[in-house]
Amino acid sequence: MTNKAVIQVENMVKKFGNFTANDNLNFEVYEGEIFGFLGANGAGKTTALRILCGLSLPTRGKISVAGYDVYRHREKIKKNIGYMSQKFSLYEDLKVYENIRYYAGIYGLSRGYIKERTDQLLDKLGLEHVRNKLIQDLPLGWKQKLAFSVAVFHNPSIVFLDEPTGGVDPITRRQFWNLIYDASEDGITVFVTTHYMDEAEYCDRVSIMDLGKIEAIGSPDELKNNYQASNMDEVFLKIARKEKV
């Protein structure tokens, strides 16, 4: 982890009509950091995530991702980030190797490079034997590990993970975090949302959103100290306990 900010957010506001989904957000994410982006349902996480990925424009604010401005260089941002979510990650009716080839191809990687990296990747994940299987025939845990590896295949500077471990068995969930740690060691910045509070502890820093605002930001140890809590679950409950509609 370095002190170089790869995501810079100043006074970010996003409104939908009268509703303010993101209410003046300010934060930075540093190179190589694992940054946990937490909040209750409806707190505004997905809205912010979509802006940072170049999928939606903010109402106002100064925001740069991987060195590119979110108003002017959204296509550049998309080239330099990776993304995976719980809901959609890979094409169910394509084979394992076809999914890898497809995503790598979108990012303009060469055939030879894709072939070589695919072998390495499947070997590392222990999935060589399912290379020719359809995604729909794989267990959820394998899919998610594969989806993560595909999301970082083009060596993005930042990878965005939206609830990547929802519903995954506890052993696979931990193997997934080992992949995240490996990526972080390789210098990839990881921006992750989760409802598992034990996973918040695995992050270098976390922010906690409530009603469109960032209510707290810091390392898990700092937050636990500030809120006099023994774990992140307690911190979360203290910040986001208000009833949502």
Next chain:
Amino acid sequence: MTAVEIRNISKSYEEIKALDDISFDVNQGEIFGLIGPDGSGKTSLFRILTTLLLPNTGTATIMGYDVVSDFKKIRQIIGYMPGRFSLYQDLTVEENMSFYATVFGTTINENYDLVKDIYQHIEPFRTRRAGKLSGGMKQKLALSCALIHKPEVLMLDEPTTGVDAVSRKEFWDMLLGLKEKGITIMVSTPYMDEAGKCDRVGLIQEGRMMSIDTPGMIRESFEFELYAVRSDDMYRLIKDLESSSLVRSVFLFGHYVHVTLQAGDKADKGLLNFLENRDHRNITIKKIPPEIEDCFMELMTKEN
């Protein structure tokens, strides 16, 4: 008395075995938790018990009624909240409630007492369409609708999945309230930390029940000394622990790593020496009682 009796239930979808010879009882008035990840067979079992799916083999009864031959009777005495939100999105909160009450030949007023504590949270928004509610509110409406005909047994399939930690806690408080009123509750969840709220739990993985007991007894049956370990460099700590011949299992657990050791090894000497030799700073090693998640992973490892 037994509220739900399940005997040797198996279910396959073509070559995939979703449920493999499942047998257990749910006692009347208890909260029984079915704990397991996606794809472990939880929903198939719920669909069989709620008479929506036929098993290949085996039998099950609810309050003495057979899930195949007495399906009409069962539908009257159970309340079911499926995993996917399945209320009418374009009806309002109140219209959904009235609809479900009418289907069961009752009214909101008749059973208001039972749903009051839950319905009160959403009643201020009774003219809002269900599709416009937040996740936590939808969940409360779905629970209210499942309760409106005063069921004897409540079947809740992953009611807290994708719900934030605050709403999850509130939801469990509501279930404890319903238990007080004498309703038998069978609930499934992928969140291991929710096991502690149940009277008894079944740990399910790949269609098989790995263990059925009280949360306390499941923890007690963990056969190994468990240690929570941390140092300043957690990434390197995991790699080092995984490479050590002293170590039997290594799992990340919040801001600690949970470790069991090979037979005969002692954490205070061997493990501490090993980590000091690898230049770890600020090492903590402490013996801890296992959590349900530790037990689940141990059982998973054993099955494989």
